[in-house]
Amino acid sequence: MSLLENKTVVYKKVPVGLPTEENLEIVTSKVSSSAPDGGLLIQVLYVSLDPFLRGRMRDPSIRSYRPAYSTGEILSNFGIGRVIYSSAPEFAKGDIVKSNITQFTMYQAVPKECRKFFNKVENPNGFPLTYFLGVLGMPGLTAYYSFYKIGEPKKGETILISAASGAVGQLVGQLAKHEGLRVIGSVGSDEKVKYLKDELEFDEAWNYKEISPVVAIAKHIPEGIDIYFDNVGGELLDAALAGMSNYGRIIACGQISQYNISNPEDRYGIKNTMMIVAKRLKFQGFIILDIYDGEAGTVAEFEETVSKLLKDGGFIYKEDVIDGIENTLDGFVAMLTGKNFGKVSVKVSA
Amino acid sequence: MSLLENKTVVYKKVPVGLPTEENLEIVTSKVSSSAPDGGLLIQVLYVSLDPFLRGRMRDPSIRSYRPAYSTGEILSNFGIGRVIYSSAPEFAKGDIVKSNITQFTMYQAVPKECRKFFNKVENPNGFPLTYFLGVLGMPGLTAYYSFYKIGEPKKGETILISAASGAVGQLVGQLAKHEGLRVIGSVGSDEKVKYLKDELEFDEAWNYKEISPVVAIAKHIPEGIDIYFDNVGGELLDAALAGMSNYGRIIACGQISQYNISNPEDRYGIKNTMMIVAKRLKFQGFIILDIYDGEAGTVAEFEETVSKLLKDGGFIYKEDVIDGIENTLDGFVAMLTGKNFGKVSVKVSA
Missing domain, CATH: 3.90.180.10 (Medium-chain alcohol dehydrogenases, catalytic domain)
Structure with missing residues (x-):
């Protein structure tokens, strides 16, 4: 010793x-x-x-x-x-x-x-x-489980992903392309926009520092959002609520834009929750530890499926x-x- | 003629x-x-x-x-x-x-x-x-369908209902008592509080003009809200988000507190949507016309069930x-x- x-x-x-x-x-x-x-x-x-x-x-x-x-x-x-x-x-x-x-x-x-x-x-x-x-750990399971279970994706639908080049977002985007959806991403730099479009083959992407979410959604998603994968909360969540299609699903994964606001009064106030009524939306959260604790079959299926997509399906993962x-x-x-x-x-x- | x-x-x-x-x-x-x-x-x-x-x-x-x-x-x-x-x-x-x-x-x-x-x-x-x-028409079907289908009530759970003496709320409350839930209502007068407690046998009720929703929820629902039936939106919705239990369901029925605000900027901004993530909530809307159009069986079941509860089950309905x-x-x-x-x-x- x-x-x-x-x-x-x-x-x-x-x-x-x-x-x-x-x-x-x-x-x-x-x-x-x-x-x-x-x-x-x-x-x-x-x-x-x-x-x-x-x-x-x-x-x-x-x-x-x-x-x-x-x-x-x-x-x-x-x-x-x-x-x-x-x-x-x-x-x-x-x-x-x-x-x-x-x-x-x-x-x-x-x-x-x-x-x-x-x-x-x-x-x-x-x-x-x-x-x-x-991609094969907690963030990957987060993407896989919630995209399928809460998102209920259907071929031909449109998904918007925030923090789309992040740990969770990039797998969500590739799974969505794999399932035949139109895939749009919001990220925080032109380099990330390029990565999404050139490497991950997103249909559209924007740099949220250069365009407001209301304008970006009107421009890039005129058909309406069927699934919004929310990693950020705040202003983009509010704009997405207004831009959802009827029967849309919002996957409540995180709200990173709000995590460092120490006074709750200073949080962004969401004005468009009435859209949940008018458009029959489902806005649902989940905690991935629940899946690790309770759904061993889902975890095994995820590991097997995503390993295969990384090995043979052209999936990539930026670290x-x-x-x-x-x-x-x-x-x-x-x-x-x-x-x-x-x-x-x-x-x-x- | x-x-x-x-x-x-x-x-x-x-x-x-x-x-x-x-x-x-x-x-x-x-x-x-x-x-x-x-x-x-x-x-x-x-x-x-x-x-x-x-x-x-x-x-x-x-x-x-x-x-x-x-x-x-x-x-x-x-x-x-x-x-x-x-x-x-x-x-x-x-x-x-x-x-x-x-x-x-x-x-x-x-x-x-x-x-x-x-x-x-x-x-x-x-x-x-x-x-x-x-009670046997559109508001009744609204109450019946969404309470069961979105609310997924379980015996022993706690439900909070806003506009609880209204067209929809009073049937939701009676169905919830019938299913063995603890039932709490928010209404706008002492007379309505009395009606909920004395006539509909709610467990608790408050007059929202006399107590803030945050205080009322802390006082009357220390165990947490399993189902929030939202007819009003705004401040009570925000407080309910904070007061939900894990895996709670919010039934998005209406937001009457916001309907007469002509400038969208003046709407109440909801600050607690992060609770949807942290507490694994489901916040879901619906439009009852979809049920009339597509689920004739549900409509027939509702009419039969609620007619029977009115005739033999002690249900009442204030008009x-x-x-x-x-x-x-x-x-x-x-x-x-x-x-x-x-x-x-x-x-x-x-």
């Missing part, structure tokens, strides 16, 4: 608005190179950065679908690691594992009772390991890998403000 | 805000006491006043689920009449008929090609004829019958501003 130099991201206090170094601090420490009886030592390779982490950085008295982080705790999320020490029979040194309690740290000591949260990664197709945090644990905060803020391009994760080791 | 003195409500121009005599005018005329070949002459008995009529009084260039009234046309809606002249084989003088193109007039001449919109009223239980405009066609405008404005008490219709003749 020896001691390893470790770096860790510690959650220090609840952010007001965007998080800063006051909220997420890099702490240096030493960690034992072995593990207690029945435990593991994991060398963390990649940890996922997802918008919902912002929601966990809240006053813990506010209940929500995922527990709030406690101040002083190590930031954690979905991640990929390599077993470097095992005293557990089901794991061997060198195994690649995934877990939803991976810490933002170089070396994670896993006690016996937490082994069950780690699973070996099966990767017969040799995909990049980050795919298991993105934005932040190099080095010390850049976690910058990468997180970039994602929350739309400066990322593709699914964001932090590369801790390789 | 002779000539009958007639009074008619004519729609003159699109209202800005609440309608006035400039918008709905009483016109006196004479009408033939017979009818053209194959036609009918109907003595109108009752015509229904429903909030959605306000939506039909709009700029006809704005498309919506029901056609806009044309200026100069006679106001029309669901109504009950008596055949006083028939040259059609399927109707005899004295028949009681219902129609969704009943005019706000004393005598309605029905040409041959419009006979199909009139149906004989079967009333073996001897209900008041106005019931066929309310607010405006006496005289010349009071149509006042009755309509009273309904739009919540001054009615129960289902509103205009008694033209008896």
Whole structure:
């Protein structure tokens, strides 16, 4: 047994608005190179950065679908690691594992009772390991489940996707093309517009910084929106409500435009909810953890289907890998403000 | 053949805000006491006043689920009449008929090609004829269909109903009690609160003019709302979103608080749509005409079930019958501003 130099991201206090170094601090420490009886030592390779982490950085008295982080705790999320020490029979040194309690740290000591949260990664197709945090992980299941289950897509319909080049949006768009829909995306740069049209073969796309959503919808979707996949909330949600077709479906996936508004009074007020009545809309939310917990068959179907589409169906997936644990905060803020391009994760080791 | 003195409500121009005599005018005329070949002459008995009529009084260039009234046309809606002249084989003088193109007039001449919109009223239980405009008519089907189909009620759940003593709300509340739910209502007077609690056996009710919706929900529904039946939109909808339980359903029936706001910018802005994501809510609209058009089985089931509940199940139904066609405008404005008490219709003749 020896001691390893470790770096860790510690959650220090609840952010007001965007998080800063006051909220997420890099702490240096030493960690034992072995593990207690029945435990593991994991060398963390990649940890996922997802918008919902912002929601966990809240006053813990506010209940929500995922527990709030406690101040002083190590930031954690979905991640990929390599077993470097095992005293557990089901794991061997060198195994690649995934877990939803991976810490933002170089070396994670896993006690016996937490082994069950780690699973070996099966990767017969040799995909990049980050795919298991993105297109084949939680964001991918989010896209797959909600597009089919809430979206109820029909060939020939039109779908609008916000944050369309993001972790979830790019898979939704490719699934929608695959199902014969007309696919439109809203994104935050001309480079992303080009990616959607040239690489993902979207029918139309716009840069929301250069055109208002009302004008963009009138111009690009005169036939009306059958499915709106909402990752952003706010002004685009309001415009989409007005631009929906009768019997349209709105998939309530997230509202990233509203996450860093600290005073609820300052949130964007949606004026067009009457459209839900007049156009017989369905506006429905979901939490993907419910599917992981309750629908193992759906998860297996998703993994099999999307793996095949990536291998043989021409599906692609753009990733934005932040190099080095010390850049976690910058990468997180970039994602929350739309400066990322593709699914964001932090590369801790390789 | 002779000539009958007639009074008619004519729609003159699109209202800005609440309608006035400039918008709905009483016109006196004479009408033939017979009818053209194959036609009918109907003595109108009752015509229904429903909030959605306000939506039909709009700029006809704005498309919506029901056609806009044309200026100069006679106001029309669901109504009950008596055949006083028939040259059609399927109707005899004295028949009681219902129609969704009943005019706000004393005598309605029905040409041959419009006979199909009139149906004989079967009333073996001897209900008041106005019931066929309310609890057994369009508002009743609205309540019945959406409560079961969108609400998916389960015994032991809690439902909040706005405009709970209105045409739709009072049937929703009684159906919900019948199904074993905890039933809470929001209404606009202490008299209505008393009616809900004493007559309809609601578990709780409040007067929204005396308590804010956020406070009322915190006080009366600490367990969370499983179903919110929304007739009003605006501030109560926003508070209900915040007060929903996980997996809650919002039945989007109407938004009467917003109907007379002429500038869209002045509408209430809903700030809590993120709850749809976080609490996995379903917020769904419907148009009851779709059910009349496409689900004859549902309509028959509704009529049979609710007739039985009225006859043997202790169900009651409060009505607010405006006496005289010349009071149509006042009755309509009273309904739009919540001054009615129960289902509103205009008694033209008896």
